[in-house]
Amino acid sequence: MLDQNVKTQLKAYLERLESPIEIIASLDDSDKSAQVKELVGEMAELSNQVTARYDGTHHRRPSFGIAKAGEQPRVFFAGLPMGHEFTSLILALLQTSGYAPKVSDEILTQIKGLDLTANFDVFVSLTCHNCPDVVQALNLIAIYNPNTTTTMVEGGFFKEEVEERKIMAVPMVFQDNEHFGQGRMTIEEIVAKLDSNSAEKEAAKINAKDAFDVLIVGGGPAGGTAAIYAARKGIKTGIVAERFGGQVMDTMDIENFTTVQKTVGPKFGEDLEAHVRAYGVDIMNLQKVNKITGADQTANGLVELELENGAKLESKAVILSTGARWRKMGVPGEVEYATRGVAYCPHCDGPLFKGKRVAVIGGGNSGVEAAIDLAGIVEHVTLFEFDTKLRADQVLQDKLHSLPNTTVIMNALSTEVVGDGSQVTGLKYKDRATDEEHLVELAGIFVQIGLLPNTDFLKDSAVELTNRGEIVINERNETNVQGVFAAGDCTTVPYKQIIIATGEGAKASLSAFDYLIRSGQ
Missing domain, CATH: 3.50.50.60 (FAD/NAD(P)-binding domain)
Incomplete structure (x- = not known):
């Protein structure tokens, strides 16, 4: 099942287990069960801290659960978690044993405080680059909530169930057999959806922030680069983003970014976020801006942003880098059959x-x-x-x-x-x-x-837009509103490319810094 190279790597990971674990398989007489049994057996052979059992009672067969020795499993894999999901398997093994997850203390505290009782099913395909984020997030929630289970269901192993449920898009998540969500979701998004008080708590936290020197709206390649350039100037910098990484997180192969011969969108997005965080930028993720007021329109001469949750932010300069989204056909039936074909x-x-x-x-x-x-x-x-x-x-x-x-x-x-x-x-x-x-x-x-700019929130503002909704900018990335700059796919700059967006983000940031100096801000 596993080649020698993969076995060597997995063995090294299993040496990090914090406590003994059991892998409990639920099998039948099918060839697919034989494959799952082989995988479970091979994993157990790689570490004396791993025990394999074949007396599982999960209703989906073949499947296997992972648990601390002596406990009942809460994380299950129905099918073979190979391809993109192999990382999900490794993390589940480690984190079930007590290995600390690489998430912020704030998110981990929020997960532990959910006190959740639920059963999640996550339907995936092994070629889906968005699925692992969802699987890994729900696995972590199950690990830290004793009354919650989660099962990764590989569509190729359970075709009849996929067709019966009419699942035509992945990842598709069900909570207690009720539809919970589909598509790429970060752990922050999932936890926010499960924590009914998260919006109010986040709004209060944002309202308490002092004014920024430069505030960037959007966390894609343009926004991330703008934040890096601003923070390197030693000024107070923040990012407000609906989803850090932006559209690049839905991109697969990237082969035309200079010096990087080949990467994938989610990896590019993760590296971008790590780079931004290295400069201490205040990242406010999962936040949508509803309204912007220019510096010349406010009493204190600061640009003001109003968020969807009611919170307000102020900054001496703002860079709009909200990117773009996939254009839809706009024909009858498209919305009705979204995710159903x-x-x-x-x-x-x-x-x-x-x-x-x-x-x-x-x-x-x-x-x-x-x-x-x-x-x-x-x-x-x-x-x-x-x-x-x-x-x-x-x-x-x-x-x-x-x-x-x-x-x-x-x-x-x-x-x-x-x-x-x-x-x-x-x-x-x-x-x-x-x-x-x-x-x-x-x-x-x-x-x-093609793409549509994410500028709907600007249609009733003073910021000038084209008839296509793009933000009109000059060669210095200035808009027509004092203190407001823009960069990337949401603007009139031609050629919507990642490398161009990063360059535009740098330009906008340098222009914003020049504005602060010249205006004595």
């Missing part, structure tokens, strides 16, 4: 459509890359492009056209997502050349049609 992440949700017919909407790099990746999993991919030609790089187009199970339809206007009330069954589109309408029978639709 309409998807936006081919890496996460593609394996759930194995052997089925799917569509990709969009002929840019993202769309063509998605079609290529999906072609290796599904029965057939139809790519729909609004224009008369694809806009992806030629090397990607050549690869797409070489695949036998792909079709490209040009000049196509998507008009409706069709379903049977529970899941997608097809897509209607209009041929723009002939005005003829067509229906293509499909099980899934992956939307990859």
Whole structure:
């Protein structure tokens, strides 16, 4: 099951166990159970602190639970936690034994104070790069809440249950068999959702903060870089972000960031946050800004931010770096069938459509890359492009056209997502050349049609926006509002790329610092 190299690495991790643990397998006579039994046995052989048992009573078979010796397991894996989930397995082994998790003391205290009684199921695919964060967060919650259990359910092992529950997007979380959430969720987001008083406590804490020198709205590559440049000037710097890392956390391969030959979005986001924290920046995560008031509009000459939870922040200068989000088709049925056939992440949700017919909407790099990746999993991919030609790089187009199970339809206007009330069954589109309408029978639709700036909160403000919602800036990243700067994908700067966003973040920060000096702030 495990090659020698993996065994060597796992053995080294198991030497860090704080106390003896048991791995308790629940099996049947299937070949899948034989695989799980083999994995459990191999893990037990690597450490004298690990005991394997095969008398488990979990209702999902095959599965295995992890517990301190003499205790009942609360963390379960239904299926083989390989691929991206192997890290989740290692952490579960260590943390169950008492190994301290790498989370803030504040979050750990909040987890211990939940006093939660619940049973969580997390449905995953092993190619999903967003799933491990959710699995690991819920595992930690179960470890520190004695009346709570959590089970990672690998969709490939439990296809019948996946189809019965009509799960077409991962990660998908159920709490006591009721839908809890789907998509990437950080441990902070999950804990906040479980802690009913968290919003009030956070608002009170934020209200007590003194004014900042530079306050950045958004924690993506632009915002993170702006914070680093500001903090290095020795001034009081803060970040307010809905989700630190931003859109990059939903990106898979990054191969064009200078000096980094290849990385993945979540790793890039983690490294960015670590870099920002190294400079002592005050990070206020999971916070949404509702309103901004410029320095020339306030009595004290400070820029004021009002958050969704009612808290208010003040700063001498503010940098808006709220990034962008995936554009939706905006057709009937898209919202209704979201996570039930309409998807936006081919890496996460593609394996759930194995052997089925799917569509990709969009002929840019993202769309063509998605079609290529999906072609290796599904029965057939139809790519729909609004224009008369694809806009992806030629090397990607050549690869797409070489695949036998792909079709490209040009000049196509998507008009409706069709379903049977529970899941997608097809897509209607209009041929723009002939005005003829067509229906293509499909099980899934992956939307990859570009980005929209996250600037809705600015529509009633004095900050100037284009008709596309982008923040208008000059060459110094200044907006039309005194003390307010902007950077990254939310602005009029052309070419929405990570490396460009980081450069724009640095520019905005240097301009904000220059503003502070010149204005005597």
